[in-house]
Amino acid sequence: MKAIAVHPESKQVGLVDLEIPLLLSRTGVKIRILEVGVCGTDKEICSFEYSFPPPAGSDFLVLGHESLGEVVEVGPDVTSVQPGDLAVAMVRRPCQIPTCGACVSAHQDFCSTGSYVERGIKQMHGFMTGFVVEEEKYVCKIPAHLRDVGVLTEPLTVAEKALMQIDSVQSRLPWRLGSRNALVLGAGPVGILGAMALEVRGYHTYVYSREPETDPRAGLCSSMGVTYVSSSATNVQQLADHIGSIDVVYEATGYPPLSFEVLLYLAPNAIFVFT
Ligand SMILES: [Zn+2]
Ligand SMILES: [Zn+2]
Secondary structure: OEEEEEEOOOOEEEEEEOOOOOOOOOOEEEEEEEEEEOOHHHHHHHOOOOOOOOOOOOOOEEOOOEEEEEEEEEOOOOOOOOOOOEEEEOOEEOOOOOOOHHHHOOOHHHOOOOOOEEEOOEEEOOOOEOEEEEEHHHEEEEOHHHOOOHHHHHHHHHHHHHHHHHHHHHOOOOOOOOOOEEEEEOOOHHHHHHHHHHHHOOOEEEEEEOOOOOOHHHHHHHHOOOEEEEOOOOOHHHHHHHHOOEEEEEEOOOOHHHHHHHHOOEEEEEEEEEO
């Protein structure tokens, strides 16, 4: 089967041939890849701005970490998915360092050693290929009616993790929180997904980004009940006056000067999330 891979040594991106992987464990899941998203991380890998050594025994890395696939075969002990199900495989795998409490407790997203591996990013082949085999514990079943948007599951986890952290930090406050305002910086995919997740949780959500208010992204925001504010027409001070209490900021621009400017306007007990 074909795969799309980067060759760090020769700094090339191209097709490679791989054997179709076999189900080797009783808890293995074989997935036929349907879609793979491409994000800024892929662009960075392909521009060789940074690169990690390829997986052991290989001189290339198969790309792709935002996937959606269909389960085609499962080992005899698998219970959470079955052939025909839609599935998304997780990206990060724990480091093998026994003193890493995060990885030992299956929270490799908090790995403190940096020795984790990531499919399609760091020392483990990704999903831009025909079939992959994955252990059941790293496979998430996706409801069939989410076929059109299931490939956004992985980028959505950025927002979902942020919201889990917000909830856990705020739960330390020994009183009930009333109505809350959330400000999303940046209207890229991670920003828009974050705005959706915040709106669903009941925040009064604002998106602040460069695009003019006639941009389709602004229309997408208003269609979900999110207020879009263009930085080309409104400065941060005016934005803060308009919102009132900025209780949560979800930063999705990767542009630090804007973050530090917005920090000045945070409400007391507010939370600023750097994605
Ligand atoms: Zn990505
Ligand atoms: Zn770790």
